[in-house]
Amino acid sequence: MSRMELYSPEGLRIDGRRWNELRRFESRINTHPNSCDGSSYVEQGNTKVICMVQGPMEPSSRSQADSAGATIEVNLSVASFSTFERKKRSKSEKRMVEMKATLERTFQQSVMCHLYPRTLISIDIHVLAQDGGLLASMANAVTLALIDAGVAMYDYVSCISVGLHDQTPLLDLNGLEEQDISTLTIGVIGKTEKLALLMLEDKMPLDHLESTLGIAIAATHRIRDLMDDEVRKHGNLRSSKLAKN
Amino acid sequence: MILSPAERAYLYESLVQKPAIRPGARSDHQFRPLEAKTGFLPNSNGSARIRLNDGSECIISVKSKVVVTRGESSLIEVDIDVPGFRDDSNFVSNLKFSLTNLLITKFPVEYLRLTSKYSFKLFIDCIVISHSSYPLSLISLTSYLALKTTRLPLLTSEVNDEEIEEQPTFSDDWDNAKYIHPTFQPPIFITLGVIGENLLFDPSIEEEQVLENGLILSFYKDKVITPIINMNLATNSNNSNFKGLNQKLIIQSINLCNKYCPAIIKALDTLIEQDDENDDTDNHIF
Amino acid sequence: MDRRRLLGPLNTVIPNIGISSEINGSKSTPQTGISSSSSSNKNDIENFFLKTGIIENANGSAYLEVGNNVIEVSVFGPRPIRGSFIDRASFSVECKFLPYISQPGDELFNTNNQFNNSNSNTNANGRTGLTTIEHKISSYVETALLPSIILEKYPKSTFDVFVTIVATETPTYNSNEKLMRLTNWIVNCASVALVDANVEVKDIVTSGIVKSNKSGDIIIDPRGQIEDEQNEQDEQDDQNEENVLGVASFMNLNNDQLVGIWVEGGDIDQDLVTKVINGCNDMSKKIRANINSFLIDSLQ
Numbered sequence: 150m151s152r153m154e155l156y157s158p159e160g161l162r163i164d165g166r167r168w169n170e171l172r173r174f175e176s177r178i179n180t181h182p183n184s185c186d187g188s189s190y191v192e193q194g195n196t197k198v199i200c201m202v203q204g205p206m207e208p209s210s211r212s213q214a215d216s217a218g219a220t221i222e223v224n225l226s227v228a229s230f231s232t233f234e235r236k237k238r239s240k241s242e243k244r245m246v247e248m249k250a251t252l253e254r255t256f257q258q259s260v261m262c263h264l265y266p267r268t269l270i271s272i273d274i275h276v277l278a279q280d281g282g283l284l285a286s287m288a289n290a291v292t293l294a295l296i297d298a299g300v301a302m303y304d305y306v307s308c309i310s311v312g313l314h315d316q317t318p319l320l321d322l323n324g325l326e327e328q329d330i331s332t333l334t335i336g337v338i339g340k341t342e343k344l345a346l347l348m349l350e351d352k353m354p355l356d357h358l359e360s361t362l363g364i365a366i367a368a369t370h371r372i373r374d375l376m377d378d379e380v381r382k383h384g385n386l387r388s389s390k391l392a393k394n
Numbered sequence: 395m396i397l398s399p400a401e402r403a404y405l406y407e408s409l410v411q412k413p414a415i416r417p418g419a420r421s422d423h424q425f426r427p428l429e430a431k432t433g434f435l436p437n438s439n440g441s442a443r444i445r446l447n448d449g450s451e452c453i454i455s456v457k458s459k460v461v462v463t464r465g466e467s468s469l470i471e472v473d474i475d476v477p478g479f480r481d482d483s484n485f486v487s488n489l490k491f492s493l494t495n496l497l498i499t500k501f502p503v504e505y506l507r508l509t510s511k512y513s514f515k516l517f518i519d520c521i522v523i524s525h526s527s528y529p530l531s532l533i534s535l536t537s538y539l540a541l542k543t544t545r546l547p548l549l550t551s552e553v554n555d556e557e558i559e560e561q562p563t564f565s566d567d568w569d570n571a572k573y574i575h576p577t578f579q580p581p582i583f584i585t586l587g588v589i590g591e592n593l594l595f596d597p598s599i600e601e602e603q604v605l606e607n608g609l610i611l612s613f614y615k616d617k618v619i620t621p622i623i624n625m626n627l628a629t630n631s632n633n634s635n636f637k638g639l640n641q642k643l644i645i646q647s648i649n650l651c652n653k654y655c656p657a658i659i660k661a662l663d664t665l666i667e668q669d670d671e672n673d674d675t676d677n678h679i680f
Numbered sequence: 681m682d683r684r685r686l687l688g689p690l691n692t693v694i695p696n697i698g699i700s701s702e703i704n705g706s707k708s709t710p711q712t713g714i715s716s717s718s719s720s721n722k723n724d725i726e727n728f729f730l731k732t733g734i735i736e737n738a739n740g741s742a743y744l745e746v747g748n749n750v751i752e753v754s755v756f757g758p759r760p761i762r763g764s765f766i767d768r769a770s771f772s773v774e775c776k777f778l779p780y781i782s783q784p785g786d787e788l789f790n791t792n793n794q795f796n797n798s799n800s801n802t803n804a805n806g807r808t809g810l811t812t813i814e815h816k817i818s819s820y821v822e823t824a825l826l827p828s829i830i831l832e833k834y835p836k837s838t839f840d841v842f843v844t845i846v847a848t849e850t851p852t853y854n855s856n857e858k859l860m861r862l863t864n865w866i867v868n869c870a871s872v873a874l875v876d877a878n879v880e881v882k883d884i885v886t887s888g889i890v891k892s893n894k895s896g897d898i899i900i901d902p903r904g905q906i907e908d909e910q911n912e913q914d915e916q917d918d919q920n921e922e923n924v925l926g927v928a929s930f931m932n933l934n935n936d937q938l939v940g941i942w943v944e945g946g947d948i949d950q951d952l953v954t955k956v957i958n959g960c961n962d963m964s965k966k967i968r969a970n971i972n973s974f975l976i977d978s979l980q
Contacts, residue, residue, distance in 0.1 A: 177680050181445075181449060181523070183447065183449030184448075184524040185449075190680055195436070229475075229517075230437065230517070233437055235459070235519070275477075467787040467788060468787075468788055482809035484818065487812045487816070491813070494789060494812075495944075617949075620945050620948055623820075623941065624823060625819065625823050626822075626823055626826060636826055637937070639938050641936070648948075648949075648950055
């Protein structure tokens with residue numbers, strides 16, 4: 150196939166968005182009330198992620214018990230049907246291991262781990278469909294699931310991916326764009342400009358980094374609001390049930 | 395939940411009563427309530443999700459691929475993923491063997507034939523998101539829904555391509571896609587618990603811990619078919635009640651399944667119909 | 681037909697010189713049992729050769745040859761476990777084919793072998809994990825033997841049964857039949873190995889295999905070739921779909937308690953299942969008689 154036009158002179162991307170537009174973001178929390186302590190489901194465009202949190206609980210092996218704070222364990226499973234071409238993925242794939250480690254590190258610092266010494270918080274992530282921005286969707290799903298589980302956090306960790314096409318930053322890349330453009334994924338704590346997560350798998354020119362980060366941070370704030378809406382909606386639903394009893 | 399010896403004794407006593415007194419006030423041929431959803435994965439030809447009231451949940455996707463018939467040993471490939479178990483563990487391997495065996499031997503392969511040279515190959519991928527009791531019947535009911543709602547693109551090229559060196563072509567319009575076969579009902583597995591003289595349909599995790607034996611029957615086209623196997627449903631072999639079973643119970647189990655399973659199939663079919671009606675408004679998984 | 685070696689005629693008759701009883705294992709050397717049934721009646725059971733105590737460092741072991749199947753079972757236990765207290769022994773069965781043997785149904789169930797061998801299937805010790813077929817056999821044998829062992833007598837311990845399949849029949853017939861025939865004999869062999877290991881058991885578990893033909897009659901101990909010769913033509917048409925195959929394992933306790941059942945193949949109904957179970961029970965009784973006299977003999 151000939152090179153696709155990722156960004157037309159009129160300022161439109163392949164899926165018709167402008168450079169600063171996000172894809173449809175939808176989230177649900179408490180999707181699995183009977184099988185785990187906290188759960189969430191995030192759709193970012195065609196990327197679909199389920200996240201389930203167990204804990205804080207007693208770790209099964211003593212090596213996971215840290216007397217200073219909770220241990221966070223992430224289990225990642227990417228369904229073999231998640232991409233258009235079916236492909237069986239092994240858990241030891243390098244990219245998976247790195248994403249798992251990144252998520253563990255991010256949430257180890259964003260959760261108030263010192264409140265839960267000697268416990269384990271186990272996070273299971275299932276990717277049902279992927280179309281770009283995988284790490285961002287996973288991190289957003291984890292945030293929501295941790296909130297649902299009632300685990301104390303400093304603030305929302307909201308994530309977005311951003312790419313740089315020539316000199317224009319493009320927000321929230323889809324799968325096709327991600328193949329051709331170097332992509333940066335950032336996670337921001339609440340409405341601040343503090344980064345909890347930053348991942349760049351290829352390279353990006355330094356002189357454009359600041360503008361790219363700027364637009365990405367603005368986008369994460371928007372994502373935070375969308376997640377907050379969902380959490381509040383669910384909170385209201387629950388409190389209305391409480392009042393009836 | 396792991397039961398204490400006292401709880402086990404209490405549960406055992408109530409389950410061997412005639413009729414059995416089951417937790418959750420189920421009668422012995424009653425399944426646990428379930429909720430289901432189909433067709434939520436646009437990237438797959440068919441998809442289904444079933445969730446039981448105890449939180450057990452399974453998601454299945456069916457994907458198809460056009461293959462040269464002669465080059466394939468079977469046109470169906472099953473893969474099962476259970477978090478917490480390795481893919482080559484005994485637990486996962488046995489689930490995979492059972493489901494593969496059932497589908498390969500009973501699936502009417504002629505429905506997948508495209509032309510004289512080419513066929514569809516179905517890849518059935520199961521993810522057991524969480525489970526408490528032995529998940530085989532959960533997986534197989536989900537695969538029923540997924541296969542039943544699987545739609546394959548419409549062939550537009552010639553059926554007889556013996557002489558032609560061309561690959562099959564399909565209609566671009568997804569609305570033309572067809573179900574595997576209008577009257578096709580995929581085979582399913584039913585798990586039965588044996589305790590005393592009683593046979594309990596779809597035992598829960600608590601019941602599994604006190605069962606004397608477990609039976610797995612398969613059901614297709616309104617009657618019980620092979621394979622029929624027995625096994626210890628509790629995953630840890632430390633079930634102290636486990637013992638051999640009376641031969642009469644096998645016959646009884648076949649009769650019971652013949653009597654009650656058509657209702658299960660009917661319930662699943664109704665579920666699909668209802669899902670079809672809501673389909674335009676709601677494509678979400680939850 | 682294997683042309684690489686001289687196999688001798690298919691229906692070998694072992695002369696029963698000087699033996700008057702039906703059970704003739706007892707008169708041969710104490711460690712060796714040879715089953716009866718020298719006549720070529722359809723419902724007779726194939727001759728088998730059994731020997732115990734062949735592996736020195738196992739607590740018990742048994743070796744069985746039947747047809748071209750060669751099975752070796754070793755039992756380790758009771759062995760102490762590490763970690764928390766358990767009030768009954770745990771029991772596990774692991775069944776492996778020697779690497780050069782083609783496994784029945786290989787092409788259907790172990791399709792992603794290349795992938796497995798390179799990655800997940802090899803664990804840290806460099807031992808490869810079991811294939812799907814090996815797992816299936818292992819769990820049938822485990823289910824069948826579990827009710828017979830008095831696990832309460834062995835707290836804090838574990839029993840491990842290792843089955844090695846040294847040779848199998850040439851794949852001239854239906855892979856399901858080959859698989860189930862093998863499973864059937866593994867159960868028989870493993871029960872003898874358990875006794876050889878002096879494990880306390882309630883009863884010896886023996887097992888039988890039957891096959892139904894199209895008219896609904898039952899053939900006890902089908903040996904593939906007999907059937908194949910008869911309806912080779914038909915089989916190509918319907919690929920054996922009409923035939924029901926059944927393996928069932930029994931204990932003598934409580935009116936021939938059924939401890940394992942595995943039925944495969946075509947359509948079934950109540951009558952056929954009854955016939956299958958009864959057929960298997962008959963065969964398991966004959967094998968039990970042989971094994972019993974063999975065991976009594978080896979004590980003397």
